[in-house]
Amino acid sequence: MIIELAFLAAWFVAGLVIVHSFGMGPVGAAVTGWLAGLCLYVVLAVPFLLLGLPVWPAFITCLGLVIAAGVVLWRRPSRESWLSLLLPSGAALAVILVITVFTHMVHLAKWHTDSFSYMQVGALIHSGHFDLVAAGMLNLRLIALPLLHTSANLSGDMYLRALAPLTAASAVMMTGWFFAMARGGVQSLKDSAALAVLLLALLVMISTNRFVWHGFYINGHLLFGVLVLAIAGAGFLMARRPKADHRALWALQLVCVPVLVFLRPEGFLGAAVAIAPTLVIAGVNWRYRAALLAVLGVAILVWQGYLALRVLSAGNELVWRAYIPLLLGLVCVLAAPLMAVRVLFARPLALLAAMEAVTAALFALMVLRDPEKFQASFEAIAHNLGGSGAWGFAPVLYVLLVVFVIAGCREQAVSWLRAPLVASALLFLSIPGIRNDPFRIGEGDTFNRMAIQLVPLAVLLIALAAASRQWDWPWRSGKRPPAMP
Amino acid sequence: MTGEEAQPAGRPPLPALVLLAGLACFLIYNMANFFVLDSRVSDRYSALHRYHTGDMLEVWLVTVSSTPGVYRGRFAAGWMLGRHAPGSTIIVPDSGGPHSGPRFRNQMLSFGRAREVERRRYNQRRLAADIDFEPYIVAVGTSGERRNRRHYRLALSDRPSGTIIALRRGRQEIFADTALLPDGWEAGPD
Numbered sequence: 001m002i003i004e005l006a007f008l009a010a011w012f013v014a015g016l017v018i019v020h021s022f023g024m025g026p027v028g029a030a031v032t033g034w035l036a037g038l039c040l041y042v043v044l045a046v047p048f049l050l051l052g053l054p055v056w057p058a059f060i061t062c063l064g065l066v067i068a069a070g071v072v073l074w075r076r077p078s079r080e081s082w083l084s085l086l087l088p089s090g091a092a093l094a095v096i097l098v099i100t101v102f103t104h105m106v107h108l109a110k111w112h113t114d115s116f117s118y119m120q121v122g123a124l125i126h127s128g129h130f131d132l133v134a135a136g137m138l139n140l141r142l143i144a145l146p147l148l149h150t151s152a153n154l155s156g157d158m159y160l161r162a163l164a165p166l167t168a169a170s171a172v173m174m175t176g177w178f179f180a181m182a183r184g185g186v187q188s189l190k191d192s193a194a195l196a197v198l199l200l201a202l203l204v205m206i207s208t209n210r211f212v213w214h215g216f217y218i219n220g221h222l223l224f225g226v227l228v229l230a231i232a233g234a235g236f237l238m239a240r241r242p243k244a245d246h247r248a249l250w251a252l253q254l255v256c257v258p259v260l261v262f263l264r265p266e267g268f269l270g271a272a273v274a275i276a277p278t279l280v281i282a283g284v285n286w287r288y289r290a291a292l293l294a295v296l297g298v299a300i301l302v303w304q305g306y307l308a309l310r311v312l313s314a315g316n317e318l319v320w321r322a323y324i325p326l327l328l329g330l331v332c333v334l335a336a337p338l339m340a341v342r343v344l345f346a347r348p349l350a351l352l353a354a355m356e357a358v359t360a361a362l363f364a365l366m367v368l369r370d371p372e373k374f375q376a377s378f379e380a381i382a383h384n385l386g387g388s389g390a391w392g393f394a395p396v397l398y399v400l401l402v403v404f405v406i407a408g409c410r411e412q413a414v415s416w417l418r419a420p421l422v423a424s425a426l427l428f429l430s431i432p433g434i435r436n437d438p439f440r441i442g443e444g445d446t447f448n449r450m451a452i453q454l455v456p457l458a459v460l461l462i463a464l465a466a467a468s469r470q471w472d473w474p475w476r477s478g479k480r481p482p483a484m485p
Numbered sequence: 486m487t488g489e490e491a492q493p494a495g496r497p498p499l500p501a502l503v504l505l506a507g508l509a510c511f512l513i514y515n516m517a518n519f520f521v522l523d524s525r526v527s528d529r530y531s532a533l534h535r536y537h538t539g540d541m542l543e544v545w546l547v548t549v550s551s552t553p554g555v556y557r558g559r560f561a562a563g564w565m566l567g568r569h570a571p572g573s574t575i576i577v578p579d580s581g582g583p584h585s586g587p588r589f590r591n592q593m594l595s596f597g598r599a600r601e602v603e604r605r606r607y608n609q610r611r612l613a614a615d616i617d618f619e620p621y622i623v624a625v626g627t628s629g630e631r632r633n634r635r636h637y638r639l640a641l642s643d644r645p646s647g648t649i650i651a652l653r654r655g656r657q658e659i660f661a662d663t664a665l666l667p668d669g670w671e672a673g674p675d
Contacts, residue, residue, distance in 0.1 A: 107536040111529055111545065116560060119542075123595035132591050156571075158596070161539055193497075200508050207515035209522040213532040218541065390526045392518050397511045401504065408500045443530040466505050471498040 001104040003155040008096050008162055010061045011037030015255075016089055017068040021075035024248035027186045030088035031177040032252055034096065035170050035230055038148065039255035040064045045147045046262060050306050055125050057151035095169060096162070103161035108216045110164075112444050114141065115218035119158040121146035126153035135310040142303070144262040145220045159218050168215030171226045171456045172202055178233040179463050182240065182413055194467050201463035205455060208394050214452045220263045221452050227260045228274045229456040232420040235278030239348075239416050242283025250288045253278065257292065258299035266431065268300045268325050270453070272332075273423040276355050277416045282345035290339040297332025300325050321434050352419035359426040366433030376438035381429075383441045384448040395451055401462050411468035417461045425454055542596060543568075546626065559588065561626045562637045563596030566649065566660060569624050569639055571598035576650040576663065579604040583658075584651040600647075607671050613652035613659050621665055640665060 015037025020029035044067075045060045047053075103109070118141055121133050125146055149159045179198050180186045189195045205211055214222040234249035253275065260271040275296060279289050304325045308318055338344060345351065367374045385395040406418055428450050432438045439447045465471075497505070519532070528534040529549070536544050542564045546557060566573065575593045577584040585604070593599040618640035626637040636657045639649075642664035650666065652659040663670070 104539065107539045108533065109536070109539060109541055110532075111541045113556060116542065116545070116556075120560075120591065120595040123598075124591060127594050127598075129591075129594045132587065132594065134587075157539070158542065197505065200505065200512065204508055204511045204515060207512060207519065209515070209519050209532050212519075213530065216532075390522045390530055390532075392514070392522045394511075394515065397507075397514065401507055401511070404500075404504060404507070443526055462504070462508065466501055466508060468501060469498060471500040473500055 001100060001155070004104075004152060004157070004160055004162060005097065005100045007057065007061060007151045008034070008100060008160070008166065009093060010065060011041050012089075012092060012096060013037065014040055014061075014064040014068040016085070016092075018071050019248050019252055020081065020085055021068075021071045021077050022248040022251045023245055024252075025186070026081070026084040026088045028177055028181070028248070029085060030092040031170075031173045032230065033089070033092065034166060035174070035226060036252055036255055037064065039227075039259040040067070042144050042147050042259045042262060043255055045150075046143065046258070046302070049125065049130055049143060049147065050302065052131070054128055055130070055147070055150060057154065061151075096166060099165045099169060100162040103165055103216075109159070109161060110213055110217040112217070112219065112449075115159075117141050118145045118218060118220075119149060122149035123153055123158060125150045135307060135314060135316075138310065139307055140265060142262055142264060142267070144259050145223070147262075149218075164217055164219075164222065165215050167223045167226055168211065171211075171222065171229065172206060174226065174229055174233065175205070175456055175460045175463065176202060178229070178237070178460055179467070181237055182464055183467065197467040198463055201459050201466065205459045208391075208455070210391050210394065210452055211455060213390070214449075217449075219449065221449050224260065224264055224267065224270060225453040225456045227256045227263070228270055228420065228424065228453065229460060230256050231260070231271070231274035232277060232417060232457055233460060235275065235281070236413060236416040238278055238284050239281050240412065242281050246284060246288070250292070253292055254295055257296050261296070261299040261303055266428065266450075268296075268304075268328065269427045270424055271296055271299075272328065273355065273359070273420045273427065276352060276419060276423070277348075279339065280345050280348035280351045282342045282348065286339040286342075290336040293332050293339065294336040297329045297334075297336065300329030300332065304329060324434075349415050352415070356419055356422050356426070359423040359430075363426045363430045366430045370433060373432050373438045377429075377432040377447070380439040380441045380445060381447055384439075384443070384445055385451060389448060390443055391448070391451070398455065398458055402458050405462055405465040408471055408473060409465040409468055410470040410472060411465055413464040413468070414461065417457060417464070421454060421457050421461060424457075428453070557627065558635070559592060560596055562589075562658065562660065563592035565624050565626050565637055565639055566593065566597040566599065570641060570645065570649055570660075570662075572600050573597075573645075573647055573649045575599045575602045575660075576605050576607075576648060577602060578609050578651070579606055580609075582609070582653070584609075599649075605671055607650070609651065609653045612650070612666065612670055613654035613657075616661075616665065616667075618659055618661055618665065621662070 012034040015035065016029050016033030019032055019036050024032065041060060041064055044063050045055055048055050048060065117137060121137065121141055124130055124133055148163060152158060152160045176198055180189050183194060189198065231253050234253050237249055238246045257271050257275060260267040275292050278284070278292060308322055308326065311318055383389065385391050387393045405414055428447065439445050523531045523533060538544065542560060546561050546564055575597065577589065579585065583589060590602045593602050618638065621640040621642060622638050623641045624639040627635065638657060638659045640659060640661040642662040644664060645662055646664040648663040649660050650663050652661055
């Protein structure tokens with residue numbers, strides 16, 4: 001337990017120091033610090049792993065702390081800002097401590113056959129035998145989660161017991177923080193009505209049976225949802241004040257994007273739609289946006305290129321599906337300089353709507369290509385998410401609320417957060433088109449577990465809309481406010 | 486980074502109130518159904534089911550009776566060795582068979598916490614038949630599909646050598662400490 005606590009706390013400190021040095025306020029740094037540190041750890045570990053070097057979690061964690069110290073020396077935050085950090089960061093460390101102790105005393109961890117694959121890859125990385133992991137396994141399970149769990153092997157465990165619960169806590173805290181920042185900062189929660197709306201929305205998320213389950217589940221679905229929330233939420237905050245100093249949000253996005261690519265097979269798609277709102281804000285420094293797109297492209301090329309090399313070196317041929325992410329990665333890198341062309345981003349919301357339209361067209365194409373497989377998938381989804389499974393009617397209620405918000409709320413938040421949410425959902429629904437089997441009836445079905453990936457962003461959207469005054473009934477044509485201030 | 490200006494005060498518009506009412510109903514639904522939903526599913530899909538241990542592999546292989554044999558075959562022996570003889574060198578025959586494949590090697594190097602898996606030339610069945618390991622058995626387990634059920638047994642010496650050899654006797658797979666073997670055991674393949 002002590003070793004696990006040391007890793008989790010060290011990741012938090014590294015992330016906290018970096019985002020704070022880039023200008024994040026004390027509460028924001030405490031809320032996002034753990035996620036940023038965790039992502040930094042993965043980003044630093046991946047080159048060691050792919051180059052065949054030993055992956056020593058303690059060394060990589062120390063490397064993260066050294067980088068954090070370097071950022072402090074470079075940015076030189078004031079003494080006062082460090083003092084303001086004491087209370088929120090102390091509270092966050094206390095949360096890490098309590099959750100770690102709790103998860104070692106009360107055995108609530110949840111598993112599925114995939115969980116053991118993650119643990120096995122993590123243990124093979126720990127024992128220095130990553131080369132033995134088959135390319136097929138890597139293609140399905142990837143490396144971010146095994147890399148995180150590798151550190152548990154130092155204390156004889158196979159997984160970090162507090163990882164999933166802390167991810168759930170991160171989802172709750174970050175949703176609250178983005179809500180507050182969108183409304184004028186943490187002090188905006190002094191408005192009791194806004195605070196009540198936020199608490200209601202967070203309680204809905206926390207009381208959702210599957211959210212609790214995922215909060216103990218050894219897999220990366222909830223982490224995926226939190227990463228999308230962090231990236232899209234940061235982009236939304238930039239959109240509200242494009243001329244402000246957003247280096248802290250940008251740094252957060254930069255470490256989150258590669259981890260999403262290394263986390264799950266659909267991660268590169270999730271990352272692409274999550275950064276879209278940031279990319280189309282012409283007011284934000286084009287170098288930030290270009291770097292973000294380039295980082296996404298490089299992460300995709302690195303991972304998919306490595307996978308392709310593993311497949312080819314084993315004497316096998318690449319299937320056509322393997323070229324899609326490689327192509328997307330290349331396009332991202334090549335398109336990065338286009339961020340400097342302001343005229344392309346004159347109508348940002350139209351671009352986001354176009355992205356939704358493209359994903360909808362892709363989904364329709366997939367359905368038309370194999371209608372029988374999709375019919376079986378839709379039947380499974382209707383069974384699993386339509387009241388019969390452990391979700392109950394929660395997905396139906398989430399969808400109803402989101403549709404009501406999209407149709408009636410004229411708040412800017414809806415315009416900026418809708419696109420990644422809708423596009424992600426459509427892309428997830430398209431997955432049967434690129435895999436061999438349709439979704440299936442049962443709690444362990446892929447889509448049944450993936451649905452949680454949309455929940456944190458959906459809750460933020462609903463909460464912001466519920467606290468907004470800019471509403472109209474869905475059947476009346478209301479004019480939306482301009483996209484850019 | 487101070488965020489956006491505060492929202493105008495006043496009574497929330499009616500659609501926002503409808504949304505808030507929807508959220509409140511959602512919360513009531515969630516709370517009223519939380520344990521109902523948990524009772525519908527097996528332990529592993531229950532949100533608040535507590536296990537007696539944090540070792541999920543033990544839960545899967547020992548506590549849960551419905552675990553498919555194919556997964557028991559993939560993980561059970563490794564889990565047993567990882568628990569009772571971590572850090573061992575595992576010796577497997579170089580003459581083929583279930584212990585010579587990459588899957589077994591991966592299992593031993595991950596869940597088995599083996600230091601290394603080495604191929605040697607020896608007779609798995611003859612060694613298993615010649616020696617009585619029963620007094621030294623410290624752990625047993627099962628794996629394989631119903632039609633191809635196999636039993637694992639781990640035999641350790643009082644003074645473990647740190648080297649475990651994989652043997653076979655019928656449907657039994659015996660993982661024995663090499664300290665229990667006679668001198669000159671490396672002779673002749675299966």
